[in-house]
Amino acid sequence: MHIKQLECFVNLAETLSYSRTAELLYITQPTVTHQINTLEDELRLKLFIRTKRKVELTPAGVSFYNDMKDILTRTNIAIAKAKNYAKDFDSNLSIGYEGNTEVKYLPNILSSFKEKFPHIHMYLKIADFKEKRHLFTNHNFDFIFTVKESIEDLSDICYEELFIGKFVCVLPKDHPLAFNSIIRIDNLKNQSLILLDPLKSPSEMTRVQKNIQTQCPMSAVYFSDGPLISYAMIKGRLGIAVMPDFVCPKDPELSFIPIDINDSISYGIAWHKNNKQDHIKGFVNITKQIYKN
Secondary structure, eight states, X not given: OOHHHHHHHHHHHHHOOHHHHHHHHTXXXXXXXXXXXXXXXXXXXXXXXXXXXXXXXXXXHHHHHHHHHHHHHHHHHHHHHHHHHTTTOSEEEEEEEOSHHHHTTHHHXXXXXXXXXXXXXXXXXXXXXXXXXXXXXXXXXXXXXXXXXXXXXXXXXXXXXXXXXXXXXEEETTSXXXXXXXXXXXXXXXXXXXXXOGGGSOHHHHHHHHHHHHHOTTSOEEEESSHHHXXXXXXXXXXXXXXXXXXXXXXXXXXXXXXXXXXXXXXXXXXXXXXXXXXXHHHHHHHHHHHHO
């Protein structure tokens, strides 16, 4: 079993498409088939069910994917670090982030950091909050951008708040509620609601959503994997969404109305307390300054 086999397996498990996997890895489709067949032969396991219409993971494949995804990530990080130590870099900085919230400011942060610490190699990886927390706990990430409540139970962690987020209702501009200056929970009763998947959301989000569902028992509920999918569902007239304001990219077709609830979310960066290297402190100070401005 080697890295190319694992890369093929993980990508195929995520895309469930041989052609798409080949495109992502810049190899031919027969090569993907060969790598998967060889891996299954070595493991003596059937990892995929293949028909003319679709590709599916077997129960054994699901179990293998859940473990191998993390191992492959750590392997790639280790290889990158080893290669960079052989070049002109003195150290590495690995950063975990989730999406729109950080991408808005990352270019300026990275540019300023690179100017001040030119001999530090940076590794960035996008991950959902569960994977991000797991990799951070295992010291695969030096920094993560995160909501505070997601890491409060971890020991030997430093946290710097960057901003406080509030909840908003996202809805089409021609929706009757779009003309409100604020939306109350009572306004959501009997509305079809689009909520973020609780299995992929931090506890703060899950708690707010559960409270809304409790107070709006007659509302139909749709769950989405993230803000962009939520936007498609809103524009498709499936319902209106409730989300933290900082995960909502602007869209000219949608309105963003504050919700009258007391809950808020602290968002910031976390790092390991025992990591006292100068570039760690430098990254914190640069990030704070850019978010402040």
